[in-house]
Amino acid sequence: MKQVKHISRLFLSFFLLVAFHTSRSQRKTIDQKVDSVLHLMTLEEKVGQMNQYNGDWDATGPITKDGDKQSQIRSGMVGSMLNVTGVDHTRTLQEIAMQSRMKIPLLFGQDIIHGYRTIFPVPLAEAASWDLDAIQLSARIAATEASAAGVHWTFAPMVDIARDPRWGRVMEGAGEDPYLGSLIARARVKGFQGNGLGNTDALMACAKHFAAYGAAVGGRDYNSVDMSLRQLHEIYLAPFKAAAEAGAATFMNSFNDLNGIPATGNKYLQRDILKGAWKFKGFVVSDWGSVGEMIQHGFVKDNYEAALVAANAGSDMDMESRSYIQNLAKLVKEGKVKMEVVDEAVRRILRKKFELGLFDDPFRFCNKERERQQWNNPEHLRMEREIAKKSIVLLKNNGILPIRKQSAKGSEPRNIAVIGPFAKAKSDNLGFWSYDWPDDSTRIVSVWEGMQKKIGADTRLLYARGCNINDTSHAGFTEAVAVAKNADLIIMTAGEARDMSGEAKSRSNIHLPGVQEELIKAVYATGKPMIVLVSAGRPLIFNWTADNVPAILYTWWLGTEAGDAIADVLFGDYNPSGKLPISFPRTEGQIPIYYDHFNTGRPATSDSDRFYRSAYLDLSIYPKYEFGYGLSYTTFQYSDLRLSKKKIKDTEKIDVTMKLTNTGKYEGEEVVQLYLRDKVGSVVRPVKELKDFQKIKLQPGEAKAIHFIIDKQKLSFYNDKLQWIAEPGEFDLMIGASSEDIRLKDSFELVK
Numbered sequence: 076m077k078q079v080k081h082i083s084r085l086f087l088s089f090f091l092l093v094a095f096h097t098s099r100s101q102r103k104t105i106d107q108k109v110d111s112v113l114h115l116m117t118l119e120e121k122v123g124q125m126n127q128y129n130g131d132w133d134a135t136g137p138i139t140k141d142g143d144k145q146s147q148i149r150s151g152m153v154g155s156m157l158n159v160t161g162v163d164h165t166r167t168l169q170e171i172a173m174q175s176r177m178k179i180p181l182l183f184g185q186d187i188i189h190g191y192r193t194i195f196p197v198p199l200a201e202a203a204s205w206d207l208d209a210i211q212l213s214a215r216i217a218a219t220e221a222s223a224a225g226v227h228w229t230f231a232p233m234v235d236i237a238r239d240p241r242w243g244r245v246m247e248g249a250g251e252d253p254y255l256g257s258l259i260a261r262a263r264v265k266g267f268q269g270n271g272l273g274n275t276d277a278l279m280a281c282a283k284h285f286a287a288y289g290a291a292v293g294g295r296d297y298n299s300v301d302m303s304l305r306q307l308h309e310i311y312l313a314p315f316k317a318a319a320e321a322g323a324a325t326f327m328n329s330f331n332d333l334n335g336i337p338a339t340g341n342k343y344l345q346r347d348i349l350k351g352a353w354k355f356k357g358f359v360v361s362d363w364g365s366v367g368e369m370i371q372h373g374f375v376k377d378n379y380e381a382a383l384v385a386a387n388a389g390s391d392m393d394m395e396s397r398s399y400i401q402n403l404a405k406l407v408k409e410g411k412v413k414m415e416v417v418d419e420a421v422r423r424i425l426r427k428k429f430e431l432g433l434f435d436d437p438f439r440f441c442n443k444e445r446e447r448q449q450w451n452n453p454e455h456l457r458m459e460r461e462i463a464k465k466s467i468v469l470l471k472n473n474g475i476l477p478i479r480k481q482s483a484k485g486s487e488p489r490n491i492a493v494i495g496p497f498a499k500a501k502s503d504n505l506g507f508w509s510y511d512w513p514d515d516s517t518r519i520v521s522v523w524e525g526m527q528k529k530i531g532a533d534t535r536l537l538y539a540r541g542c543n544i545n546d547t548s549h550a551g552f553t554e555a556v557a558v559a560k561n562a563d564l565i566i567m568t569a570g571e572a573r574d575m576s577g578e579a580k581s582r583s584n585i586h587l588p589g590v591q592e593e594l595i596k597a598v599y600a601t602g603k604p605m606i607v608l609v610s611a612g613r614p615l616i617f618n619w620t621a622d623n624v625p626a627i628l629y630t631w632w633l634g635t636e637a638g639d640a641i642a643d644v645l646f647g648d649y650n651p652s653g654k655l656p657i658s659f660p661r662t663e664g665q666i667p668i669y670y671d672h673f674n675t676g677r678p679a680t681s682d683s684d685r686f687y688r689s690a691y692l693d694l695s696i697y698p699k700y701e702f703g704y705g706l707s708y709t710t711f712q713y714s715d716l717r718l719s720k721k722k723i724k725d726t727e728k729i730d731v732t733m734k735l736t737n738t739g740k741y742e743g744e745e746v747v748q749l750y751l752r753d754k755v756g757s758v759v760r761p762v763k764e765l766k767d768f769q770k771i772k773l774q775p776g777e778a779k780a781i782h783f784i785i786d787k788q789k790l791s792f793y794n795d796k797l798q799w800i801a802e803p804g805e806f807d808l809m810i811g812a813s814s815e816d817i818r819l820k821d822s823f824e825l826v827k
Contacts, residue, residue, distance in 0.1 A: 105426055105429045105430060106422075106426070108429055108434070109422050109425045109426050109429060110422075112177070112179070112425055112434075113418060113421060113422060113425065115177065116177060116421070118404050118407055118408075118414075118417070119151075119152070119404050120151040120152075120176070120177055120179075121417050121418070121421045122152075122399055122400060122403045122404050122417065123147075123150075123151045123152040123153055123154055123400065124154035124179065124392075124420075124421045124424050124425065125154060125386075125391060125392050125393060125399045125400075125403065125417070125420055125421065125424065126152060126153055126154055126155075126392070126393055126397075126399055126400040127153070127154065127155040127156065127157060127184070127360065127392050127393065127394045127395065128144055128147075128153055128155075128156055128157075128395065129156070129157055129158050129395055130156050130157065130158045130159035130164070130168075131144070145168075145171050148168060148171045148172050148175070148181065149171050149172075149174050149175055150175065151175040151176055151177055151179065152400060153172075153181065154179070154181070154182065154392065154424055155181060155182040155183070155184060155228075155360075155392065155424075156168060156181055156182070156183055156184070157183070157184040157185060157186075157230075157394065157395075158185060159183050159185075159225075160183070160185055160221070160224045160225060160226055161224055161225060161446070162223075162224060162225045162440070162441040162442065162443055162446050163443075164225065165183050165224075165225030165226075165440065165441055166225070166438055166441040168181060168183075169181055169437050169438060169441065172437070173437060178437075179425070179428070179434075180428055180433035180434065180437035181437075182227050182228055182279075182424075182427070182428060182431075182433075183225060183226050183227050183228065183440075184226070184227065184228035184229070184230060184281075184360075185221060185226045185228070185229060185230070186229070186230045186231070186508055187217050187218070187221045187226065187229035187230075187231055187267075187278065188229075188230075188231050188233070188247060188508035188509075189201070189213070189217070189506070189508065189509065189634070190213070190216070190217050190220075190459070190509065190510075190634060190635075191217050191220040191221040191224065191226075191510065192220045192224075192449065192450060192451075192452075192455075192510070192512070193216060193217075193220060193452070193455040193456055193459050193634070193635055194459070194505045194506075194509045194510070194634040194635045195213045195216075195217065195459050195462055195463070195634045195635075196213075196462060196463050196466040196506075196631055196632065196633045196634050197246045197247070197506040197507070197508075197612050197631060197632045197634075198232070198233065198246065198247050198248060198249065198263075199245060199246045199247070199248060199249070199250060199612065199613070199631065199656065199657065200463075200466040200612075200631030200632065200633060201213060201259075201462065201466055202248075202249040202250050202255065202256075202259055202656035203466050203467075203468050203629075203631070203653040203654060203655060203656050203705070204462065204465035204466045204652075204653055205255070205653075205654050205656075205746045205768060205770055206462075206465050206770055207258055207259065207262045208262075209461070209462045209465055210259055210262045210263060210266070210462075211262040211263070211265050211266040212266065212458060212462070213266065213458075213459075213462050214231075214232070214262070214263045214264075214265075214266025214267045215266040215267075215269060216455050216458060216459075217229070217266075217267070217278075218266065218267045218268070218269060218276060218277060218278040219276045219449060219452075219455075220449045220452070220455065221278055222275060222276050222277065222278055222440055223276070223440075223442070223445045223446045223448070223449035224446055224449075225440050225441050225446070226278060226440070227278065227279060227431055227433070227440060228278060228279040228281065228324070228325065229267055229278045229279070229280060229281060230281045230283060230327060231247075231263065231267065231280065231281060231283070232259075232260055232263035232264065232267070232280065232281075232282065232283075232318070233247040233248050233283050233284065234248065234249070234256060234259075234260040234263075234282050234283070234314035234315055234317075234318055235247075235248050235283075235284055235287075235288045235289035235311070235314075235329075236248070236250075236251060236252075236253055236256055236289050236290070236310055236311050236313075236314065237250065237251065237289035237290075237657070238251045238289070238290070238657075238658075238667040238668070238669045239289075239290075239291075239293075239294040239666050239667045240294070240585055240613045240614040240615075240657065240659075240660065240666065241293070241294030241295075241581055241582055241583060241585060241663065241666060242289065242291060242294040242295075242296065242581055243296055243507075243575075243576050243577050243578060243579065243580030243581045243582070243612075243613070244288070244289070244296065244577065244578055244580075245289070245576070245612070245613045245614075245657070246506065246507060246508075246576040246577060246612030246613055246632075247507075247508065247577075248289060249314070249656055250655075250656030250657035250702070251656070251657045251658060251669045251670070251702060252656065252669075252670075252671070252702065252765050253309070253310050253311075253313035253314060254313075254764070254765045254766060255656060255765060255768075256313065256314040256317075257313050257314045257316070257317035258317070259314075260282065260314040260315070260317045260318040260321070261317045261318065261320070261321040263280065263318075264280045264282070264318050264321040264322060264323045265321055265322075267279075267280040268280050268322060268323075268324065272324060272427070272430040272431050273430055273431060273432050275432075275439055275440060275442075275445075279324035279325055279357075279427060279431070280318070280323045280324055280325070281323065281324070281325040281326065281327050281360065282314075282315055282318035282319070282323045282325075282326050282327070283326070283327035283328075283329070283362070284327055284328065284329030284330065284331075284338070284362060285315060285326050285327065285328045285329055285338060285344060285345070285349065285359070286307070286311055286312055286315060286328075286329060286333065286338060286344055287300045287302065287307055287311040287312075287329070287331065287333050287338075288300070288329035288330065288331050288338075289311070290302060290311060291331055294581050294583075294666065295581050296330075296578060296579050296580070296581045297330045297331065297579075298331060299331060299332050300331045300332065300333050300334070301333075301334055301335075302333075302334070304797060305758065305793050305794075305795065305797060307333070308793045308797055309792060309793045312348070315349075316353060319349070319353045319355050320353075323357060324357045324427055324430075325357045325358055325359070325360055325427070326349060326355065326357065326358075326359045326360075327359070327360050327361070327362055328341070328344070328345065328359060328360075328361055328362060328365065328390060329362060329365075330362055330365050330368065332372055332374070336374070337365070337368075337369045337372045337374050338365075339361050339362075339365040339366055339368075339369060339385050339388070339390055340369050340374060340375070340381075340384040340385050340388045340390070341388055342387070342388040342389060344389075345359055345388050345389030345390065346388065346389040349389070350389055356423070356426070357423060357427065358391040358392060358420065358423035358424050358427065359389060359390050359391045359392070360390075360391065360392040360394055361385065361390050361392065361393055361394045361396065362394060363394050363395050364394065364395050364396045365394070365396070366378075366381050366382065366385045366390060366393045366394075366396040366398045366399070367381050367396030367397070367398050368396070369381045369384060369385070378396065378397070378398040378401060378402055379398075379402045379405075379406070381396070381398045381402075382398040382399050382401075382402040382403050382406060382412075383402075383406050383411055383412060385398065385399075386399070386403060386406070386412050386416055386417070386420070387412060387416060391419075391420035391423050391424060392420070392424060403417065456635060456636055459634055459635055459636045460636035460639050460640050460643070463633040463634055463636055463637060463639075463640035463641075464640045464643050464644060464649045464651075465652060465653065466631060466633060466653055467628055467629065467630050467631070467633070467640065467641070467644050467651050467653050468628070468629040468651065468653035468654065468655055468704075468705045469627075469628055469629075469644075469651040469653070469705060469706040469707065469708075470621070470627040470628065470629055470700060470704075470705075470706065471621065471624070471625070471626055471627040471706070472625070472626045472627075472706055472708070473625040473626065474625075475564075475604050475605075475606060475625050475626045476606060476626050476628075476645065476647075476708065477644075477645065477646055477647025477708060478491075478564065478606075478645050478646050478647070479646055479647050487530060487531055487533070487534045487646075488534065488562075488563035488564040489533060489534060489535065489563055490534070490535050490537055490561060490562045490563050490564075491526070491530065491534060491535070491536055491537065491562060491563065491564045491565075491566060492536075492537040492538070492539070492558050492559050492561070492562035492564070492565045492566065492603075493522060493523055493526060493536055493537070493538050493566045493568070494538070494539045494540075494541050494555050494558060494559065494565060494566070494567050494568070494594075494598060495540070495541055495542075495567050495568035495569055495591070495594065495608075496540060496541070496542060496543055496544045496546075496568065496569070496591070497522060497544075497568035497569065497570055497608070497610050498521070498522055498523050498538060498540065498566075498568045499521050499522070499523045499538070499540075500521055500522070500568075500610075501515060501516060501519040501521055502515060502519065502573060503544070503570075503572055503573045503610065503632070504519055504520075504521070504573075504610070504632060504633060504634065504635075504637035504638070505519065505573055505632060505634060505635070506573050506576070506577075506612050506631075506632025506634075507573055507574060507576055507577025507578070507580065507612060507632075508577060508578075509573070509634075518635060519635055519637070519638075520635070520636050520637060520638035520639045521637075521638045522566070522568055522608065522637070522638045522641055522642070523536070523538065523638065524638045524639075525637075525638030525639045525640070525641055525642035525643075526566070526638070526642050526645070528639065528642065529642045529643075529645070529646045529648075537558045537561060537562055538558065539551065539554045539555040539557075539558040539559075540554075540555070541554070541555035541594045541598070542555075542589060542590050542591060542594050543589065544570075544571070544572045544575075544588055544589060544591070545572065545575075545588045545589040546589040546590050546591075547589060547590060548590070549590060549593070551594075552593075552594060552597050555594060555597065555598055556597055556598060556600075556601060559598045559601045559603055560601050560603070562603055563603070563604070564603065564604050564605075564606070565598060565601075565603050565604065565605040565606070566605075566606050566608065566645070567594075567595050567598060567605060567606065567607045567608065567624075568607075568608050568610065569587055569591045569592070569594075569595065569607060569608070569609055569610070569617070569620075570587070570591075570608075570609050570610035570611045570615070570630075571588060571610065571611040571612060571613075571615070572588075573612075573632060575588065575611075575612070576611065576612030576613045577612065583663065584663065585613065585614065585615055585616055585660075585663060586615065586616045586617065587609075587615055587616070587617050587620075592617055592619055592620060595607060595619075595620050595624065596619065599623060599624060604625065605624050605625060605626070606624075606625075606626040606627070606628065606645070607620055607624045607626070607627045607628070608627075608628050608630045608641060609627065609628070609629050609630060610630050610631065610632060610633075610637075611629075611631060611632070612631065612632055614655075614657055614658070614659040614660065614700075615659075616659075616660060616661065616662060616663070616699070618661060618662075618699065621699060621700075628641070628644060628645075628651065629653075629655075647708065647741070650707055650708045650709060650741050650742060650743040650744070651705070651706070651707060651708070652705070652707060652743065652744035652745070652746070652770070653705050654703050654704060654705035654746045654748075654813065655700055655701070655702060655703060655704045655705060655813075656702070657669075657702065658670060658698040658700070658701055658702045659698055659699045659700040659701075660698055660699060661694065661695055661697075661698065661699045662694065664691070664694055665691075665694065665695075665698065668698050669702065670701060670702040670703070670762075670763065670814035670815075671761035671762065671763060671764050671765070671814075672761060672762060673759045673760075673761060673762070674759070674762050675689040677689055679696050681696075682695045682696060682697070697815070701813050701814050701815040701816075702765075702813070702814045703746070703748050703765070703811075703812070703813035703814045703815075703816075704812075704813040704814075704815070704816070705746070705813070707739075707741075707743045707744075707745065708739070708740075708741045708743060709737055709738075709739030709740060709741040709742070709743035709775065710737075710738045710739040711735055711736065711737060711738065711739075711743070711745045711773075711812065712735070712736040712738045713733060713734075713735060713747075713810060713811070713812075713818035713819050714733065714734045714736065714819075715732070715733055715734040716731070716732070716733045716810065716819040716820075716821055717731070717732045717733070718730075718731055718808070718821055718823055719731075719732075720823065721822075721823050721824065722823065722824045722825075722826050723785075723823065723824075723825060723826070724825075724826060724827070725787045725790075725801050725825065726787070728784050728785060728786045729784070729785040729786075729823060730782060730783075730784060731749070731782065731783040731784070731785060731808065731810075732780055732781065732782055732783075733747075733780070733781050733810060733819060734778055734779070734780055734781070735747060735771055735773065735778065735779055735781055736773070736776075736777070736778040736779075737773035737774060737775055737776060737777050737778075738776075739775060740775055741775060742772065742773070742774050742775065743772070743773065744770055744771065744772045744773075745770070745771055745773070745812065746768055746769070746770050746812075747768060747769050747770075747771060747781055747810065747812075748765060748767075748768045748810065748811055748812070748813065748814070749765070749766055749767040749768060749783050749808070749809070749810050750763040750764060750765055750766065750808075750809040750810070750811070750814065750817070751763065751764055751766045751785075751789065751790070751806055751807065751808055751809070752764070752806065752807040752809070753790070753792070753802070753804065753806055754804060754805045754806065754807060755804050755805070756792070756802055756804070757794050757795065757802060758792075758794055758795050760792065763807075763809060763814065765814070766785075766789045767783045767784075767789070769781055769783075783810075785808070785823070787801045790806065790825055801825060802825070803824075803825050803826055803827050804824070804825060805822060805823075805824050806822060806823055806824070806825065807820065807821075807822050808820065808821045808822060808823065
């Protein structure tokens with residue numbers, strides 16, 4: 076009996092000891108776990124974690140097939156794959172990774188820019204909604220669908236400020252303004268990452284392209300950028316800082332050189348600012364091949380030097396250039412790259428793999444049932460339609476819209492002609508950086524199909540293509556004009572094909588492509604009432620149409636539910652509320668054009684003020700459509716502006732109040748925009764800067780008090796020493812419906 080008790084005590088002691096060590100192991104911090112793994116790795120395995128390859132199934136960059144990637148994964152020479160989606164594919168490669176000595180799981184990355192299965196409006200279009208909740212929801216749904224397909228990591232959001240619409244990638248960002256861009260960057264990061272990494276519906280966000288890529292000279296993709304450090308910090312870094320503060324898991328550096336230093340090898344950007352001043356804890360991935368492309372820049376002579384420069388500058392993962400996998404171990408052994416540099420990069424990468432839970436279960440994102448459930452989620456399509464409606468901008472309306480108000484009797488017109496190359500278009504509604512699925516022909520809603528669902532039994536739709544998107548032929552004009560003559564109302568569709576804006580899609584001519592505007596002129600000559608829909612990924616130039624056609628809707632590339640969303644707006648089931656996030660030029664000669672410019676010593680006060688003034692002899696100083704512009708089917712009155720104080724210290728705040736009244740006949744939303752001007756500064760300040768906004772919905776006749784807070788943060792800027800300060804002085808306060816349509820004004824003073 077004593078022996079039994081003794082054995083029982085031994086078992087109890089053993090159990091408690093095991094339980095203690097298990098509990099202690101579970102209590103290990105992620106950093107401790109990372110260090111435990113790192114301690115066991117060889118140098119070659121560490122370099123492998125810094126190596127990313129493209130999958131060979133499909134690609135958003137050039138497809139590369141080299142050697143036996145599977146054997147490299149099995150040898151621990153690959154840390155991440157991109158363009159591998161679907162749980163079958165990701166599981167296959169993850170199983171191979173589990174055959175490696177260290178069994179470190181792979182990361183799977185993908186360009187989920189504006190949707191995966193459900194395609195949302197392109198990011199620039201979503202920015203036109205000025206609806207941060209909607210933008211965050213769009214990213215949340217994209218993350219839910221992509222993570223269900225085995226993806227861990229999206230190469231989004233793109234947060235580059237862009238003031239040159241010739242640049243094709245303008246469609247990926249939030250436009251020209253650092254304040255709006257920063258809020259949208261934060262919303263997208265939160266949307267992608269959801270309740271945090273470790274949840275199976277969260278994607279790692281990747282703020283790109285770090286930095287100043289949107290300021291490429293001449294609007295040419297991949298081109299050089301040259302700017303002052305103050306402009307860099309105040310304008311172009313602002314959304315990146317917001318993304319870092321929102322917890323973005325990763326950053327991607329940009330293709331361009333910045334002031335002569337390629338971003339991929341730029342220590343100032345990656346180590347001094349991002350990992351230093353901003354204390355960023357994630358990791359930095361190169362853009363596709365950008366480590367090796369420093370050779371073409373003329374910054375290094377070969378991939379050996381490229382690996383040396385990029386690693387020391389702070390680029391943690393090499394996407395597809397193979398510079399690290401071929402050279403980095405040798406550089407460490409030669410003492411040219413310190414082991415601490417490699418260890419730091421690998422720690423950052425491993426930390427994210429632990430945070431995602433991949434070490435606990437490498438296959439936790441490989442759930443076939445979850446993938447099936449998210450493949451055709453009807454709620455996602457419903458939300459896509461809502462966000463698409465919010466993204467449409469009404470540029471002009473002489474009362475022709477909404478359609479149900481067309482005739483004197485208040486009924487729909489009997490015959491509606493839908494003309495132009497986008498009338499029955501499907502895939503062109505998706506835009507660049509979108510996925511093609513086998514059922515797109517039935518899943519994507521065209522304008523024609525959207526209108527078919529809306530019209531009454533007594534209304535007939537007529538159709539003519541008229542021309543192709545980039546046509547030089549007028550052969551279809553005769554049919555289009557004949558169809559128009561038989562209609563009571565004409566809906567003209569125009570714009571860009573989905574591959575005309577995007578990466579490597581810069582254009583020197585951003586007018587409507589081909590003969591589209593000539594077709595609009597020919598049909599307009601019939602004298603029938605006309606509405607023009609413009610589908611595009613960037614601001615386009617269409618001056619004749621803007622000046623002559625009675626109604627214009629800028630419909631961007633709206634995604635899967637484009638046709639239904641457009642029909643909702645055309646027929647008044649939704650009152651358009653979008654505002655432009657970027658200025659629309661009158662011609663390419665105005666570019667770059669943006670609202671928050673400096674005044675100069677000889678400012679032009681109007682187009683007639685040209686005598687030794689900062690103006691063109693042959694062109695207006697104003698854009699065709701300014702930043703923040705967008706009309707509604709209803710009207711809004713701004714009134715009763717009050718400031719709680721006229722003088723404040725930098726520790727105090729001003730409560731700004733005003734009243735917004737819906738004075739029209741329709742329920743509507745208005746984006747009330749607050750701008751400030753620092754009248755005198757130690758460095759020249761812009762003529763106005765967006766510092767706050769609110770999107771307000773009102774019923775006809777309803778009024779609401781709007782409140783804004785002015786504090787030191789809103790009054791601060793970077794001085795010539797790159798110090799973030801607020802200087803005493805007088806400020807102009809402006810509130811309006813756009814950057815030019817200012818309805819209320821006042822001023823206040825910041826005192827010592």
